[in-house]
Amino acid sequence: MKALLFDPSAGASGDMIMGCLLDLGADKNMVRKAVESVGCTLEISRQERSHVMAARVDVISDRRYQSLDEAVSILKSSSLQGDALRKALHALDILACAESKVHGMLKVESRFHEIGALDALADIAGSCAALQCMNVQRVLCRAISVGGGYVKSAHGLLPVPGPASLEILRSYEIPWREGPVEAELLTPTGAALLAALVDEFLPEFPLILSEKVGYGAGKKELPLPNVLRGIIAKIHPWQQMMSEDLEHGQHGDRVVQLETNVDDVTGEVLGHLMELLMDAGALDVSVLPAVMKKGRSGNVIRVIARHEEMDALAKIMIRETGSLGVRVFLSLHRYLADREAGTVNVEICNRTFLVAVKISRMEGKLLNVKPEYEDCKRIADETGLPLRVVMKKVEEEGWRAACM
Known part of the structure; x- marks a missing residue:
């Protein structure tokens, strides 16, 4: 072109x-x-x-x-x-x-x-x-x-x-x-x-x-x-x-990636940072283990965000970790599946529960049905069943409903 x-x-x-x-x-x-x-x-x-x-x-x-x-x-x-x-x-x-x-x-x-x-x-x-x-x-x-x-x-x-x-x-x-x-x-x-x-x-x-x-x-x-x-x-x-x-309907967008390396930040601080970044508009936050100079163990903090959130998120990363800088990778392309939110009714232990699910499709074909964690945790607490059993049951019901 x-x-x-x-x-x-x-x-x-x-x-x-x-x-x-x-x-x-x-x-x-x-x-x-x-x-x-x-x-x-x-x-x-x-x-x-x-x-x-x-x-x-x-x-x-x-x-x-x-x-x-x-x-x-x-x-x-x-x-x-x-x-x-x-x-x-x-x-x-x-x-x-x-x-x-x-x-x-x-x-x-x-x-x-x-x-x-x-x-x-x-x-x-x-x-x-x-x-x-x-x-x-x-x-x-x-x-x-x-x-x-x-x-x-x-x-x-x-x-x-x-x-x-x-x-x-x-x-x-x-x-x-x-x-x-x-x-x-x-x-x-x-x-x-x-x-x-x-x-x-x-x-x-x-x-x-x-x-x-x-x-x-x-x-x-x-x-x-x-x-x-x-x-x-x-x-x-x-x-x-x-x-x-x-242009032709394949869903995608452009995002930025922010990164910084740290080797003196505790797990509690990292967990708090992830919450702050997500609340401030980050699309995704990950913490990757890494080996730093002089063999020190550390982490790479990686944030995916929209361009308009970039400055605010970078400042949060520097403020919360004490890092001297944040690397910015501009205009990364991100492919996206079609996503929708839904609910399914699930029979568990002779009771009916309404559970939120996230449904993803590509070109009209069903890719995945993912139960909402908090709903499944609540059901597990109320019924005494293991969380994995509840989530599996909801996934099965979600697939059945999404395919209808």
Whole structure:
């Protein structure tokens, strides 16, 4: 599978996205036609940013539009067609929704700032036309660096990221980070385009085979290369298999793995730590015996968690064990069977008990029925039967009920 990967380590704007795609080989005539069809002129050049050569686009426009309806009409009458037009309209709608949310008015009533300028509409049209030329099956993007400090606006100084950009990041759950410089690196148009064009945002790139690299230059000279980097790549067959499984109904997700080694922590502390980690949202916690340096016996504490729980869980591990650090393995793929919770009625010692069970299936086929431990323990205590006998009886009844 061929994919386009954006690396916005210096942020993103509409002109940077268009320049990046042109540098990757998008048809200049098609992009120029799209820009001109919305009433602007396009200039394309090669410029250097901190010793990195990049494609620089400048859109020349001498007017603005006043309403969302006018902007939609301009795009619909442009040279864009099919998927390119749909993505452009989607990006415009994302901008309009963000502006209206920030300023507390209906979308159709918005008085646009960023999107009121025709060159922003040209950035949208040109970028969507350029992407249509790329012949990629998937668009991926890493977390966006947004910059820091303050930016001048029509409303005075505003913190970075600006309100409209931040609203887009929030609405579309786009991962972002502050820095690495005191400047606005992500514009509302850039945020809206990435939200509309990107299929998946990742903490790190998957396993890929790079074919081509392109750079789109921003306007400013910064202490770092002010470029948006794009990569045309083939997703490694192993990585592609995992992605396709997720797309075609094979249940799975991406998780992180946290690990730390300890050789001076008691069993009581480890047991307490496991409870704390599970209560804090860990998906699984295991403690593995290990031999440490100088032959000391110790343990490897391993935690499986979702990305959003990573920081909190790592802090718990360090605080409770006194460890000096935690290793983080990002974006591990996890296959999941279909799981459901149920109950079964079980006859034991001439009494009927209701027992909770967990049922797992794969492609509709029954894999396992697991009784709830606490329910089985309660029955064992009440009847005097061994726990293993109760659990076996419940499993048999659960399989019978699940197969019906």
